Amino acid sequence: MQRLLSTALIHRGQQQLLNLFLSGQCPLCQRSTPRLLCPSCDRQVQQCQSTTAIDLSQPGLAVVSWGHYENGLRQAIGRLKYSGNTDIAQYLGTELGQTWLDQRRRLRPSSRPIAIVPIPLHPTKLQQRGFNQADLLARWFCRLTQLPLYRYGLARVQATQAQHSLGRTARQQNLAQAFAVDPDQVKALQHKTVWLLDDIFTTGATAQSAAQTLRRSGLSVGGICTVARAQAWATVSGQPAQPGSHP
Numbered sequence: 001m002q003r004l005l006s007t008a009l010i011h012r013g014q015q016q017l018l019n020l021f022l023s024g025q026c027p028l029c030q031r032s033t034p035r036l037l038c039p040s041c042d043r044q045v046q047q048c049q050s051t052t053a054i055d056l057s058q059p060g061l062a063v064v065s066w067g068h069y070e071n072g073l074r075q076a077i078g079r080l081k082y083s084g085n086t087d088i089a090q091y092l093g094t095e096l097g098q099t100w101l102d103q104r105r106r107l108r109p110s111s112r113p114i115a116i117v118p119i120p121l122h123p124t125k126l127q128q129r130g131f132n133q134a135d136l137l138a139r140w141f142c143r144l145t146q147l148p149l150y151r152y153g154l155a156r157v158q159a160t161q162a163q164h165s166l167g168r169t170a171r172q173q174n175l176a177q178a179f180a181v182d183p184d185q186v187k188a189l190q191h192k193t194v195w196l197l198d199d200i201f202t203t204g205a206t207a208q209s210a211a212q213t214l215r216r217s218g219l220s221v222g223g224i225c226t227v228a229r230a231q232a233w234a235t236v237s238g239q240p241a242q243p244g245s246h247p
């Protein structure tokens, strides 16, 4: 039994199985709770919610975020990604979905139908982690919003260095060839407006690189939905960007 258990622990992909045994425990503090998060952790995560969900300061890309990357939300995302507490994706993906539903009228969406594409992980990283957190978040987001999910809309074809270790120009070079679109996906996403989805928005370099890759294939990109935003919100002022426009 012990050997069985240790094998399960080695494989992150099997973490979900372990979580079944631990159900009823808050994934952030391990207190027992009938809900996904205990009331105390729930409050700490909710305190990170932003009152300004939309940022239109990125060129050609609207950014919709649920909260600030700090304190409880930072801890929750960390547990999701690095401890394999995939249940947290349900909580955060649903919160982000609700933000979308609340804000969608302000985004001036084009008349085209919307398609959700999660930011992919490089296959090596996916294998290490056992799941792509953006994909899990997108599933819950789409369950609530009823928007169609295109899990393989983008592929990550080049492993990139951790962005936080690089300067601005190096970040852009690091990401320039990071993504690709399969011809079948181009066909599926034609005549739609793609909205990307990721866990954290930092400088926008990853989102811009992903959007450029899609646009080079003739696809339309509206913006990106992220659970957390790591930098200060730009004040929404003046003329909003035009989601759905080509470069």
Ligand SMILES: [Zn+2]
Pocket (backbone or CB within 6 Å): 026, 027, 028, 029, 030, 031, 037, 038, 039, 040, 041, 042
């Ligand atoms: Zn808790």
